[in-house]
Amino acid sequence: MKAIEITNLSFSYAKDKEILHDLSLEIELGSFVSIIGHNGSGKSTLAKLLVGLLEANSGNIKIMNLDVNEKNIQKIRSKTGIVFQNPDNQFIGSTVRDDIAFGLENRCIPHEDMDKIVNEFAVKVGMIDFLDKEPSNLSGGQKQRVALAGILAMHPDILILDEATAMLDPKGRNEVISLVKKMKDENSNLTVLSITHDIEEAASSDRVIVLSDGNIILDGTPKEVFSKTDELLTIDLDIPFLTSLKNALYKKGIDVASIEDEDKVVEFLCQ
């Protein structure tokens, strides 16, 4: 079964400007996929379409074999969880505890079971000592971890990160990324779809999809995608450090393109 199947999807906010154009895409169950693209490339719009916060003009989206439409919306939302960019604007509860419980309340989990679940997931994201803290006393990274706890407590099949680390400092970013990786390791069936413009973050996923002006222009393993330097640079995206180093060296007559590992490059240069 595919986790996500998108066929011929088009979307526009206004008539004259199409954000997504005839987009088709399949994402395997249990994979870790990054979608990268510059601001305004349509990547966040895609995320909102996936969880039914926006409605497509034409085309079709299937999540875990279910059509995304009005009728299925609550089912779709029980299978997907999404972490948004702004840590403040998705913190719904007035304390960490209440925020983790918010989704459980919506799912009508009995009151008696909630405490146990809230504690379990607060431990998982390392926020157990902050249960009664208010959002104004938490850092951005901590708020995003709480958001993750609230979402994971509902056992989604697909976790979508919509630039979830873009507003965090490096420490917060590392916390969130390593947490997501840990969750993925614990549950190999969890599909993670990370929308980002952090290249190093994308480089560690199974598959990278590059979006530009609503079209998929590159799709493959990080190695395949990041080797297409020229395409990436023409759409104003960065390339990972090692790739750009190799290119710069090549221009000076040192060819290390075939060496993949950073340490091996170091060894080669020191010969």
Next chain:
Amino acid sequence: MPINFSHVYYTYLPKSPFEYTALENINLGIKEGSFTAIIGHTGSGKSTLVQHINALLRPTSGEVTVGDFVISSSTKKIKGLVNLKKYAGLVFQFPEYQLFEETVLKDVAFGPKNFKENNKVAFDKAKKALLSVGIDENLFDKSPFELSGGQKRRVAIAGIIALEPKILVLDEPTAGLDPKGAKEMMNLFKQNNENGTTIIMITHDMNNVLTYCNQVVVMKKARVEKVCTPIELFKDDNILHNVGLEEPHIISFAKKLIKKGLNLNLNLIRDLNSLVDEIVKARKNK
């Protein structure tokens, strides 16, 4: 205008249950014309520190001097300090939230007008500032709310640059921009710095610190931990570990090469090109 902090303390909500000390005994000098980075974790006091430079905050005790301006707790109502805001322009984090006028041009002219410039001069300054941040003339009469995120950021920064400040203070100016936008932004500040403006920038991006800055102020828990040059900072593994910073990839790569016996001069490495130059040079000498 040089900036000097001497024994500066700052406490939020003193004598209340919510009391919180954000700055503790800050002693710091920033020379005229420098490009200074202020780094440290969220909550280490960086933002509180820079808000003293244009007297948005006044020290609970101690004294800040900016050129001839003196900011201390005893100066009750600081009339002369109104002008300080013109000399020391402060750009907040996500400054695009401060836009409010009907047109881009009017919004940028708002600052100069507040400092009693007449309409013509204010609009001339606004136009100049907008062009310098790369906003095209055909956008001048648009509403700022129609622009893209990156453009809004530029307009907001132009709103401060139009004041023609001698000191430009920036709180994470590149946060949330895509790589190309961020690079253009940094080059803009570099250009301003070369024209004599002192730049003080709060940042988390160590690559920017390495490439653009000539002084780094490291903050930790309301105190200044270290003041040095970027390369001194990245050479010092102790402080990096102590403050929990990650060195730029360029530096860690160069360190690996040095460890394996390649004779690189770390002091000359500021970006990818200078790294490659050093590698080529070292391999020739070998």
Next chain:
Amino acid sequence: MKEIALGRYVPYNSLIHRLDPRLKIVALIAFMVMIFFKFVSTAMNFLIYGILAIVIYIMMRIAKIKLITLFKSLKPMWLMICFLLIINILIPSTGDVLVEINGFKIYYNAIFNTLYIIIRLVLMLSLTMILTSTTKPLDLTYGLEWLMTPLKLIRFPVHEISMIISLALRFIPTLLEETDRIMKAQSSRGVDFEDGKLKDKIKAIISLIIPLFISSIQRSEELANAMEARGYDPSGKRTRYRKMKWCLRDTLSLGFIVIILGGLITLSITSFDVFALLGIEL
């Protein structure tokens, strides 16, 4: 902006902090009603006010509220109090005359009426302060929601209103922070929020309000997305994580309030006059 601390929840762990929010709301209403009782004579009125003031003062001590905080919050009211006094003096009254200036009579009643209003104001403020500084806003909301449950019968959207209030409370600190930031950003562009001509002041306020408005709209949109994505349906059934627990101390406190309220009602209805009883002439 960060200086606003009046009536804000202060996290101590006093007896009053631990009481059930429902009880505290009911108690507030009961005391407010008591403040407006009328008794047989002026002396009786002041006596009962004195007793109520002592009870409220003791509660403030238990809740660890300093008198100085109360007076600070009264500061903006001096003008209103003077205004009240003047109005009361100007309104023709009856009864004994205190002084007569050029044929203009100032009656005792005028002074007493003003005093009543001031005392009531101070007592009401103290009570509200006790409630808000000992009860988390969210608990207050839950308490109100529970007390308003009967209104569901007439299709009053109790749950929605309570959700709106708790979200509003949740975002007050965020919006204060935002206001502070925009004010500082505009003041870095030369805006003077403190003095200046009326025209400049209006401009200053516009430069604050518009950005604040725009960012609030954006926030609410993002918040709505986050809530929907996590399965929130305003008309759907939900369970509750927070449950209020009624304890023995709540029952005892309720008893205490009922006794005072009952006692005062009796005194008022029976026109009881302790001074007449003791034969004290005033």
